[in-house]
Structures are given as C-alpha cells and as structure tokens.
Amino acid sequence: MSTPFNVRQAAVIGAGTMGRGIVISLARAGLPVLWLDNDPSATEAGLAMLAQTWAQQVTKGRIDQAEADACLARVCAAGAYADLADVDLVIEAVYENLALKQDIFRTLDRTLNAQAILASNTSALDIDAIAAVTGRPEQVLGLHFFSPAHVMKLLEVVRGARTSPAVIDAARALGQRIGKEVVVAGNCPGFIGNRMLATYVAEARKLLLEGATPRQVDEALQAFGMAMGPFRMYDVVGIDLEWRARQLAGTGMEAPLVQVDNALCEQGRFGQKSGQGYYRYAPGSREAEHDPEVDALVFKVAQGLGMHRRTIDDEEIRERCLLALVNEGAKILEESVADCSADIDRVYLHGYGFPAALGGPMHWADQQGLSLLLARLERLQGLFGEHWRPAGLLMRLVAEGKQLADVREGRA
Ligand code: NAD
Numbered sequence: 239m240s241t242p243f244n245v246r247q248a249a250v251i252g253a254g255t256m257g258r259g260i261v262i263s264l265a266r267a268g269l270p271v272l273w274l275d276n277d278p279s280a281t282e283a284g285l286a287m288l289a290q291t292w293a294q295q296v297t298k299g300r301i302d303q304a305e306a307d308a309c310l311a312r313v314c315a316a317g318a319y320a321d322l323a324d325v326d327l328v329i330e331a332v333y334e335n336l337a338l339k340q341d342i343f344r345t346l347d348r349t350l351n352a353q354a355i356l357a358s359n360t361s362a363l364d365i366d367a368i369a370a371v372t373g374r375p376e377q378v379l380g381l382h383f384f385s386p387a388h389v390m391k392l393l394e395v396v397r398g399a400r401t402s403p404a405v406i407d408a409a410r411a412l413g414q415r416i417g418k419e420v421v422v423a424g425n426c427p428g429f430i431g432n433r434m435l436a437t438y439v440a441e442a443r444k445l446l447l448e449g450a451t452p453r454q455v456d457e458a459l460q461a462f463g464m465a466m467g468p469f470r471m472y473d474v475v476g477i478d479l480e481w482r483a484r485q486l487a488g489t490g491m492e493a494p495l496v497q498v499d500n501a502l503c504e505q506g507r508f509g510q511k512s513g514q515g516y517y518r519y520a521p522g523s524r525e526a527e528h529d530p531e532v533d534a535l536v537f538k539v540a541q542g543l544g545m546h547r548r549t550i551d552d553e554e555i556r557e558r559c560l561l562a563l564v565n566e567g568a569k570i571l572e573e574s575v576a577d578c579s580a581d582i583d584r585v586y587l588h589g590y591g592f593p594a595a596l597g598g599p600m601h602w603a604d605q606q607g608l609s610l611l612l613a614r615l616e617r618l619q620g621l622f623g624e625h626w627r628p629a630g631l632l633m634r635l636v637a638e639g640k641q642l643a644d645v646r647e648g649r650a
Contacts, residue, residue: 242353243408249274249322251342252331253284256359259387260329262288265312266388267416272325274316281315288313291388319349327412329381331359334483339363340371347372355405357381362428365398375400379409382429384589385475392589393418398425419588424575431585433570434599437562442468443495445555447540449547451533452516458552459559465591468559469516470526473509477502477516497539502532558622561615564603567642568629571600574648579604604641612636 246269250261253275261284264271275281292306301309316322328350330342339358346356356378358368369378380396393413397406406422413420423429428436442455456467466474481503484490491500502508502515509515510524517526540547567582576582583598596602603611612632619626635641635650644650 243326243355243404245269245326245355245408245412247272247325247327249316249325249328250331251275251328251346252333252359253277253280254331255385256331256383256387258284258287259385259389260331260359260383261313262291262309262388263383263416263418265309268312269416270312270314272314272316272322274319274322278315278317285310285313285315319345322346323349324351325354327355327357327408329357329359331383333486334361334363334479335486336363336367339368343368343378344371347374353377355379355408357409359383362432364427365396365425366400369398369400376402377405379405380423380425380429381409381413382423382431384431390589391417391419392431392585393420394423394429394431394585394589395420396423396425396429419584421581421585422577423581423585424573426570426573426575430570430576430582431589433575434563434566434582434586435590437566438559439468439472440495441558441562442555443498445550445558446498446536447494447543447545447547448550449540450550450555451536453528453533454550454552455555455559458555461552462556462560463593463596465593471591472499473515473517473526476509476511478508494543497543498536501535501539507532557614558618560599560602561611561618563599564611565615565626565629565632567600567603568631571642571645572629572631572648578646579642600642604643608632608641609636 248264248269249272250257251274253273261271261273273281273284289310292301292309295301296303296306322328328346330339332338332342339360343356354377356372358365358380359382360380361382365378365380369375372378375398378398379401380394382394382396384390384392395406395409395413410420421430426433445455446452452469456470459467477499481499490496506512507514510519513519513521514529516532518529519525519527570576570582571579579600582600586592586598587594592598612628615626615628631645638650640650
C-alpha cells in the first residue's frame, strides 16, 4: 500500500563528492533520480563518473551491461528547481554552509509538492535551523551519508525537533532499501559520529602540539586496531574541507588546535587529492609515506604557539584519544542523541573504522570496567583540566553497578 511517504522518485542537489555517491546508491537500488547543481559542468562530470563507475563494475563482473545501462538511465540532470516539483524526496549535498543550505531549503519548500521529504547531508549543521526556514519542518531531516557514499555502509538518519515519526520510518526504509546500516541520531553539532570524532581529533591535535608526530599518533591508534589513524583519515577525507568551512563561516581560524591544518592547507597540502597532506603520496598511489617536512611544520607551529614539547608515549596517545571518544559517547547517550549504546557502536564500526573485534567504543568501555574507566577519566581531569570531567551518566552507572549497554533512551 502506498503511504504518504513512499519514496518513488528522488532528487539530489549537489554533484560533488557526496552527491555522486548518493546518486549511485539511490540509482543502484532502482530509484529514479533527478540531479541538480548550480554548476551544470559539475552534473555533467558527475554523470561521466557514474558511467565510468558502472562500466568498471561490468568489467569486474559484478553487474551485467543491461544493469549498468538501467542504472545510468535512472539518473537525469535537472536544469531548474521547477523540474523537481513532483519528487518524493530530495537530498541536498552542497557546500557545508548554513545560509546556503537555508536558501536551498526555502526554494525547495516553495517548489516541491507538499508531501515531499526534504533531507540534508550536512555533516554537523543544525537540522532545526534548516527546517525552520520551511513550512514543513515535520518533513525535514538529516540523511548523513559517509564518504564515499556508495561504499560506506553507515547512514545516520538525523531527527530534528519536529521531524515526524512517519518521516523517520520512511528514511529508515529508504536506508534499508539502499543497503545501509541505519542509525537514528538526535540533532546536535556533529550528531553521533562527528560529535564523538571532534573530541577524539581534538586530543590527537593536542598531542601533536605537545610533542607527538602525525605518524606516531596514527600508528599508536592503528596498533589498537583503528582502520586508520586520525591524520591518515584527514588525508583521505581532505584537510581542506574543514578549512574551507571555517573560512566560509568566518570563525574558528584562530583556534590553536587547527593551526597545523591551516598551515598545511595554505601550502596546498589538502591530503591524498593533492598528493600531499599529513603524508606524501607517490603519483597515482594512496600509500601514505612519512614526510619529515610535516614533522618540521608541526614543530614550528607548536613553537609559534609557545608550546613546550615533550616525549609522548603511545600509551598516552591511546588513553587520551580513546577515552575522549568514550566520554563523549556517554554524554551522547545521556542526552538521548543515541537511543542505546549499541547504536553508537554501529556508527563507529560502520562509519569510522573502529576495530570490529572490540565491538565498538561503548562495548569496549563496558569491557574495560566502568569504575576503572571512571578513575582513568578522573586522572586525566586532574592532569589536563575540566574538559575531561566524566559524563554524569558514567558516574551514575558506576554507582548503580550498571553498564552503558543497560541504557535505553537516556535511562538505565
Ligand atoms: P563538494 O564541494 O564536493 O560538492 C558540493 C557541490 O555543491 C558542488 O558540485 C557545487 O557546485 C554544488 N553547489 C554549491 N552551491 C550550490 C547551489 N547553490 N545549488 C546547487 N549546487 C550547489 O562537497 P561534498 O564533499 O560533496 O559535501 C557536500 C555536503 O556533504 C556538505 O554539507 C558536507 O559537509 C557533507 N558531507 C561531506 C562528506 C565528505 O567526506 N566529503 C561526508 C559527509 C557529509
């Protein structure tokens, strides 16, 4: 039976990195997609990339030519918003800037049929602030895909304050239809995954300034089992994304923790895409090679900030990065941004390369023993300050002899 939110025809706005992967995911699952970018050459290049991707799949024997042709035929470039009037769902994937996204949502709200669901692929912006510019906030939500969107399994479905349960159900069904691991998240900066990542990366960046090198931090965390250390990950994602977002927003450029990233971007070292970032890459290779010039740059930036560098061992790197992740995860659980600790674990297993054998950060924390973990956080708080204050939920669980796995919707 057809429900008001049955998605039969989709549209994607933005034909960059994410738009391309999202279009592939939708078309591959049989959905017709209209594709709009304000730069028509971006859609053209996107369509060529899609054709190439599906041709490669045929060569590898994963799909046959008829399937490749059918996938490509499902995707049509749109020339204007009016062409999207009858779609059931639109996913916006333009630059990470609130004012720009709000502009687009105003236009979508004016142009699309009243039943259409409006989704944003924002990585961290406020879904409610986007929904507020429309006359249909109950039909606005986040659909946070991970890069590359046609490969990564995770899809965070972000619930705004006014998103209706039927719209969340439709998003969940769509995610399952396109083969994603769906996790519903509440609306807060960074949602589940990127909010936790921010605390983890902040520790990694502090460790650089205090005395570690990018390679040392990455290797210490890879020895724990992370698929990729944070600086290798930044090279893959593109160091310039956050740098450009800071420039567009006009805030955050001065923060000490981003000075190494700023300096790298000023030298055009954006990561793999430019052949050099935190590491260097031989032409055509994705193999991260140590670059002593980056160590020298880190040293220079730290000196410029007046930091007294010291020897840091791998144990301290793991302790600080992993406990930062877990403590933020506990706050997310406490605030009901995630419904349960298993959802947080799924986000980290399917979107962030947390070692599968350890079951995810929250499961790992339970296995460590929460009272011991609490004592470790209190020690870090004593050494490094208030940002290490343990989540209230952890204190409560320890007092009650419970685990993170016992928490449901903020309560144990
Ligand atoms: P991108 O720079 O690769 O592509 C953005 C596209 O949007 C460009 O093709 C540009 O021409 C188009 N665009 C800009 N303004 C437009 C407008 N007014 N109308 C129509 N099209 C417009 O960016 P991206 O990496 O694909 O990121 C897109 C969104 O996805 C951002 O919100 C980003 O935070 C989010 N995101 C990115 C990643 C990632 O790893 N790249 C991961 C998850 C989410």
